[in-house]
Amino acid sequence: MALKQAKYYDKTDGETVVCRLCPHGCRLKPGQTGICLARQNVNGELYSLNYGRVTALALDPIEKKPLKRFHPGSAILSAGSFGCNFKCSFCQNWRISQSEQPGHDVTPGELVDAALKAVGAGNIGLAYTYNEPSIWYEFVYDCAVAAHEKGLKNVLVTNGYIRTEPMEALLPYVDAMNIDLKSMDPGFYRRQCKGELGPVLDTIRLCAQNCHAELTTLLIPGENDSKEEVRALSEWVASVSPKLPLHLTRYHPDYRMETPQMERERLFKLADIARERLEYVYCGNV
Numbered sequence: 070m071a072l073k074q075a076k077y078y079d080k081t082d083g084e085t086v087v088c089r090l091c092p093h094g095c096r097l098k099p100g101q102t103g104i105c106l107a108r109q110n111v112n113g114e115l116y117s118l119n120y121g122r123v124t125a126l127a128l129d130p131i132e133k134k135p136l137k138r139f140h141p142g143s144a145i146l147s148a149g150s151f152g153c154n155f156k157c158s159f160c161q162n163w164r165i166s167q168s169e170q171p172g173h174d175v176t177p178g179e180l181v182d183a184a185l186k187a188v189g190a191g192n193i194g195l196a197y198t199y200n201e202p203s204i205w206y207e208f209v210y211d212c213a214v215a216a217h218e219k220g221l222k223n224v225l226v227t228n229g230y231i232r233t234e235p236m237e238a239l240l241p242y243v244d245a246m247n248i249d250l251k252s253m254d255p256g257f258y259r260r261q262c263k264g265e266l267g268p269v270l271d272t273i274r275l276c277a278q279n280c281h282a283e284l285t286t287l288l289i290p291g292e293n294d295s296k297e298e299v300r301a302l303s304e305w306v307a308s309v310s311p312k313l314p315l316h317l318t319r320y321h322p323d324y325r326m327e328t329p330q331m332e333r334e335r336l337f338k339l340a341d342i343a344r345e346r347l348e349y350v351y352c353g354n355v
């Protein structure tokens with residue numbers, strides 16, 4: 070598929086561009102690609118490298134996103150591409166998030182048609198997931214507009230690391246989101262994800278007011294699973310809304326992290342701590 074010119078960037082002196090899609094703000098000279106692997110300076114203009122590139126496509130139960138309180142029992146056609154603006158050492162989708170992948174070229178019209186054909190099998194729309202959808206922005210935006218025109222729902226499963234301006238522009242077309250809140254410790258985000266906590270909190274506050282939102286925290290032994298941390302996390306979520314669903318999911322060793330998996334009983338105890346402040350706490354990967 071032809072390269073698609075990116076939205077949200079500035080030209081500086083000469084041919085350098087600065088991307089304004091996510092908080093990294095990559096400054097790219099001609100030929101350079103952003104931290105996300107998905108945007109490149111081509112002759113002084115910024116282009117999306119993954120527009121229309123689908124590396125994974127499946128009709129999933131909505132609960133698998135995970136979304137527990139949005140059309141329960143339905144299915145959603147789920148699509149992903151490649152690239153991510155985080156570099157989590159525990160990534161469970163690292164094969165498509167941390168390197169460019171071939172996949173299939175698909176137009177927004179073709180993806181929406183595939184979603185419509187699956188309505189008879191319980192499909193309610195399109196989920197942008199598997200890799201990070203915010204850095205698939207131009208394609209997700211075009212699909213989301215076309216899907217809404219056909220009466221389909223749009224779901225984002227995201228790390229929340231996107232600037233406010235592009236998120237606000239996409240939100241009118243987004244019906245539901247699952248946003249990762251990996252930790253309340255800014256050091257965890259810097260160390261494990263190579264990103265910052267603050268913009269993720271901003272995204273959660275914004276989106277929780279404008280669409281159905283649920284949150285996911287992957288609990289990793291010794292990293293973000295102390296009682297104090299789960300208490301601080303649930304307190305912050307409750308400050309946004311005590312009705313905001315929180316999924317506490319059990320990590321398993323993957324990519325570059327070999328820490329052993331947490332015992333189920335420990336996860337259940339941590340969930341009880343979160344329930345002291347939140348109405349809807351779910352345990353995942355048990």
Ligand code: SF4
Binds near residue numbers: 091
């Ligand atoms: S979206 Fe990609 S290119 Fe743009 S600032 Fe973020 S990591 Fe850099």
